[in-house]
Amino acid sequence: MIITPLLVSKSNGDARTEIIKMYCAGDLHNNQTLFISNFISAMQTISTEMQTSHFATTVVGYGPDTNYVLTQCYGDLSSQDCILCYAQIRTFFPNCYPRKGGRIYLDGCFVRLQNYSFFEEYTGPNDTTICGNTTRKSILFQQSAMHAVINVVKGALRNNDYFAREEMMVSDPNNSVYVLAECWKTLSLSSCRACLENASRSITTCLPWSEGRVLNTGCFMRYSNTNFLNPVTRSSSDRGMIISIVASVVSSAMVIIVALMIVLYVKKCRNIQHKRKGSYDVKKLAKILNDSNLHFKYSTINKATGYWHESNKLGQGGFGIVYKGVLADGREIAVKRLFFNYKFKAVDFYNEVNIISSLEHKNLVRLLGCNCSGPESILIYEYMPNKSLDFFIFDEIKGKEIGWEKRVEIIIGVAEGLGYLHNNTKHRIIHRDIKAPNILLDLRLRPKIADFGLARSFQDGKSHISTGIVGTLGYMAPEYLAHGQLTEKADVYSFGILILEVVTGMESNRSKTTEYNDSLLSTAWKHFKQGTVEEIFDPNLMMHTYPNINFKNDAIKVVHVALLCTQEAPSLRPTMSAALKMLEKDEDPLPAPSNPPFINETNMELYITQRSMDNCDDDDSIQLL
Numbered sequence: 001m002i003i004t005p006l007l008v009s010k011s012n013g014d015a016r017t018e019i020i021k022m023y024c025a026g027d028l029h030n031n032q033t034l035f036i037s038n039f040i041s042a043m044q045t046i047s048t049e050m051q052t053s054h055f056a057t058t059v060v061g062y063g064p065d066t067n068y069v070l071t072q073c074y075g076d077l078s079s080q081d082c083i084l085c086y087a088q089i090r091t092f093f094p095n096c097y098p099r100k101g102g103r104i105y106l107d108g109c110f111v112r113l114q115n116y117s118f119f120e121e122y123t124g125p126n127d128t129t130i131c132g133n134t135t136r137k138s139i140l141f142q143q144s145a146m147h148a149v150i151n152v153v154k155g156a157l158r159n160n161d162y163f164a165r166e167e168m169m170v171s172d173p174n175n176s177v178y179v180l181a182e183c184w185k186t187l188s189l190s191s192c193r194a195c196l197e198n199a200s201r202s203i204t205t206c207l208p209w210s211e212g213r214v215l216n217t218g219c220f221m222r223y224s225n226t227n228f229l230n231p232v233t234r235s236s237s238d239r240g241m242i243i244s245i246v247a248s249v250v251s252s253a254m255v256i257i258v259a260l261m262i263v264l265y266v267k268k269c270r271n272i273q274h275k276r277k278g279s280y281d282v283k284k285l286a287k288i289l290n291d292s293n294l295h296f297k298y299s300t301i302n303k304a305t306g307y308w309h310e311s312n313k314l315g316q317g318g319f320g321i322v323y324k325g326v327l328a329d330g331r332e333i334a335v336k337r338l339f340f341n342y343k344f345k346a347v348d349f350y351n352e353v354n355i356i357s358s359l360e361h362k363n364l365v366r367l368l369g370c371n372c373s374g375p376e377s378i379l380i381y382e383y384m385p386n387k388s389l390d391f392f393i394f395d396e397i398k399g400k401e402i403g404w405e406k407r408v409e410i411i412i413g414v415a416e417g418l419g420y421l422h423n424n425t426k427h428r429i430i431h432r433d434i435k436a437p438n439i440l441l442d443l444r445l446r447p448k449i450a451d452f453g454l455a456r457s458f459q460d461g462k463s464h465i466s467t468g469i470v471g472t473l474g475y476m477a478p479e480y481l482a483h484g485q486l487t488e489k490a491d492v493y494s495f496g497i498l499i500l501e502v503v504t505g506m507e508s509n510r511s512k513t514t515e516y517n518d519s520l521l522s523t524a525w526k527h528f529k530q531g532t533v534e535e536i537f538d539p540n541l542m543m544h545t546y547p548n549i550n551f552k553n554d555a556i557k558v559v560h561v562a563l564l565c566t567q568e569a570p571s572l573r574p575t576m577s578a579a580l581k582m583l584e585k586d587e588d589p590l591p592a593p594s595n596p597p598f599i600n601e602t603n604m605e606l607y608i609t610q611r612s613m614d615n616c617d618d619d620d621s622i623q624l625l
């Protein structure tokens with residue numbers, strides 16, 4: 001896959017992205033999970049189609065949470081302007097949530113989403129006429145306008161695309177009239193006629209004023225004394241506005257990105273009012289962010305990502321998309337765009353951003369900025385060109401590119417980053433989701449821990465916080481999994497698993513078929529006890545580093561540390577700083593590890609389901625998955 005960031009310079013057309021009217025549907029979604037996933041998939045289909053077309057419809061799902069979507073750009077927009085206008089729609093549309101859809105009329109395009117098939121509707125109670133009444137026009141203008149409206153209706157019904165434009169130029173420029181009319185392409189000819197005839201009757205009630213618009217269920221019409229129409233050419237190539245500036249080759253498996261997604265998932269809980277110590281109120285936090293250099297204008301981000309151009313998409317997770325962007329000064333960024341802006345939990349979001357932004361360490365991905373006051377919640381991070389650790393170590397070919405020394409460097413880097421999080425004086429932070437896809441690699445393959453979305457700072461004096469389970473099975477500490485008890489030692493456990501992956505090149509995953517007893521951890525434990533650890537070393541390492549005598553001993557020691565980190569009793573696991581010392585220094589002999597946990601996986605799943613249901617009154621009313 002070639003990623004080609006776009007710089008979109010000023011168009012010589014006008015995308016007419018002003019929002020004229022937005023209605024949100026009256027219905028609340030029925031099943032949030034279902035609705036959101038249908039919405040995301042519907043918008044994805046539409047977004048793809050709108051890259052090349054002026055019109056798209058889709059139907060996703062079934063039952064009361066089905067998404068029926070229609071989008072259309074008006075006929076005089078160039079392809080590029082259509083993309084820009086659609087980008088505006090895409091940005092504003094989630095604001096209807098949790099209403100189940102709605103309509104937005106822009107001056108250049110239209111969108112509608114409902115949970116039933118509305119594609120043939122052309123009239124309804126929300127049909128609106130909006131008159132711009134700034135200037136009262138002459139009789140001559142009024143006559144021209146009437147005439148133009150009649151022509152435009154005829155024209156639209158004649159044209160296959162249901163679009164027509166009309167310019168009435170009279171000798172006196174003060175009396176020129178410009179008109180546009182368009183039906184949605186899903187209508188039959190007779191429905192389109194009925195819609196436009198109603199619209200033309202409605203619009204003439206705006207006379208003698210200089211401006212009128214009709215927003216009907218099935219069509220749009222506008223007249224004006226100023227020329228809002230775009231030049232007649234509809235070719236996009238002649239605009240020459242797409243400048244490819246970078247073309248970097250990126251493979252298709254972009255696992256990082258999925259990991260990069262921050263997902264805001266709001267639990268419907270009884271006790272949502274929970275106030276965390278140290279939370280500020282929204283306004284204060286918004287102000288802090290606004291005053292800091294974290295402040296990014298929405299329009300800047302729009303430009304950097306080529307108006308969220310498809311080709312800049314790095315990946316997509318459950319609830320958000322990550323884009324690559326290039327700022328005006330050439331800096332590359334990764335932009336996380338959350339699908340929904342849960343304004344009512346803004347305190348948590350700002351709090352999160354505030355904490356994250358206060359962190360600075362060479363082994364943590366830096367948050368460069370955010371925009372939470374715009375229509376969407378957006379986070380901006382530094383861009384990591386070499387994706388994530390899993391991309392290398394689990395790949396037979398790419399695995400050869402990081403030898404033993406590099407792997408040790410990476411392990412130590414992660415330990416330093418985690419140690420910094422745990423040892424932070426202002427906020428002790430537990431990452432909660434340490435795993436290979438969350439370890440990003442910079443230009444020189446130095447590790448950077450990503451996705452602090454799961455991080456929760458917790459106050460001194462509490463031994464652990466009880467919390468809804470979030471994280472990735474296979475990396476989760478048993479006490480956390482079973483009882484939701486979260487301490488730094490849960491991160492230490494995940495770190496131990498990560499080490500084993502780096503040494504063996506095997507993925508510690510949750511598998512339905514294999515018992516927990518066959519897990520990577522128990523396999524390592526078994527071999528460690530039998531003194532046959534080298535049997536599980538990554539073949540890539542064996543091939544390249546075996547001549548190095550120290551390799552075997554080093555690697556056994558690293559596995560030893562991993563087993564200390566993954567002991568069943570949290571109190572026996574070392575702190576991150578102790579683990580770091582063990583990895584860096586050779587002097588002291590390491591203590592023998594005690595048993596790792598062996599849990600019956602079937603029971604584990606029961607636990608999780610139960611806990612996620614019981615856990616409403618804990619502090620996690622926003623979960624970042």
Ligand SMILES: *[C@@H]1O[C@H](CO)[C@@H](O)[C@H](O)[C@H]1NC(C)=O
Nearest residue numbers: 023024025026027124125126
């Ligand atoms: C009309 O708009 C209102 C609110 O703006 C909304 O509640 C209602 O569902 C809409 N009706 C239709 C048919 O879209």
Ligand SMILES: *[C@@H]1O[C@H](CO)[C@@H](O)[C@H](O)[C@H]1NC(C)=O
Nearest residue numbers: 030031032033034035037065
């Ligand atoms: C919502 O839909 C999902 C997916 O079909 C299902 O697993 C879940 O049980 C549903 N929730 C409710 C409350 O119906």
Ligand SMILES: *[C@@H]1O[C@H](CO)[C@@H](O)[C@H](O)[C@H]1NC(C)=O
Nearest residue numbers: 027028029030063064115116
């Ligand atoms: C649309 O959603 C509403 C509210 O959830 C529901 O009552 C209605 O039956 C749904 N319509 C269809 C066609 O499923």
Ligand SMILES: *[C@@H]1O[C@H](CO)[C@@H](O)[C@H](O)[C@H]1NC(C)=O
Nearest residue numbers: 130131132133134136206209
């Ligand atoms: C102009 O429009 C405004 C609001 O749209 C309305 O309140 C006002 O009465 C109108 N003026 C005239 C002269 O129609």
Ligand SMILES: *[C@@H]1O[C@H](CO)[C@@H](O)[C@H](O)[C@H]1NC(C)=O
Nearest residue numbers: 135136137171172173174175
């Ligand atoms: C056009 O209108 C402006 C202001 O409404 C007026 O000053 C000007 O004289 C008009 N031009 C003509 C040719 O009538």
Ligand SMILES: *[C@@H]1O[C@H](CO)[C@@H](O)[C@H](O)[C@H]1NC(C)=O
Nearest residue numbers: 123124125127198199201202
């Ligand atoms: C246009 O249709 C709407 C909805 O049926 C109706 O309320 C309105 O009176 C019609 N307007 C005209 C001018 O016929």
Ligand SMILES: *[C@@H]1O[C@H](CO)[C@@H](O)[C@H](O)[C@H]1NC(C)=O
Nearest residue numbers: 286287288289290291295373
């Ligand atoms: C944000 O900062 C700008 C100046 O940098 C200021 O004009 C604006 O009022 C601030 N907005 C808020 C919400 O504090």
Ligand SMILES: *[C@@H]1O[C@H](CO)[C@@H](O)[C@H](O)[C@H]1NC(C)=O
Nearest residue numbers: 295296297298299371373374
């Ligand atoms: C977000 O973007 C909007 C629109 O560009 C801007 O007005 C606002 O100040 C930005 N907010 C922050 C926190 O940067």
Ligand SMILES: *[C@@H]1O[C@H](CO)[C@@H](O)[C@H](O)[C@H]1NC(C)=O
Nearest residue numbers: 506507508509511514519520
């Ligand atoms: C993890 O899953 C992959 C593919 O699903 C499989 O090839 C691999 O063996 C699994 N790893 C472990 C340790 O079970």
Ligand SMILES: *[C@@H]1O[C@H](CO)[C@@H](O)[C@H](O)[C@H]1NC(C)=O
Nearest residue numbers: 416419420423576577578580
């Ligand atoms: C954690 O803090 C203690 C005391 O402030 C310090 O001695 C230790 O080196 C720190 N550990 C790390 C990993 O920064």
Ligand SMILES: *[C@@H]1O[C@H](CO)[C@@H](O)[C@H](O)[C@H]1NC(C)=O
Nearest residue numbers: 515516517599600601602603
């Ligand atoms: C795991 O637990 C389930 C249910 O309690 C039980 O049926 C199953 O035999 C157990 N498996 C093992 C390996 O203990």
Ligand SMILES: CC(=O)N[C@H]1CO[C@H](CO)[C@@H](O)[C@@H]1O
Nearest residue numbers: 248385386401442443444445
């Ligand atoms: C090992 C590897 O793939 N390194 C790459 C890291 O990213 C830089 C910049 O994209 C490439 O030049 C390296 O080849």
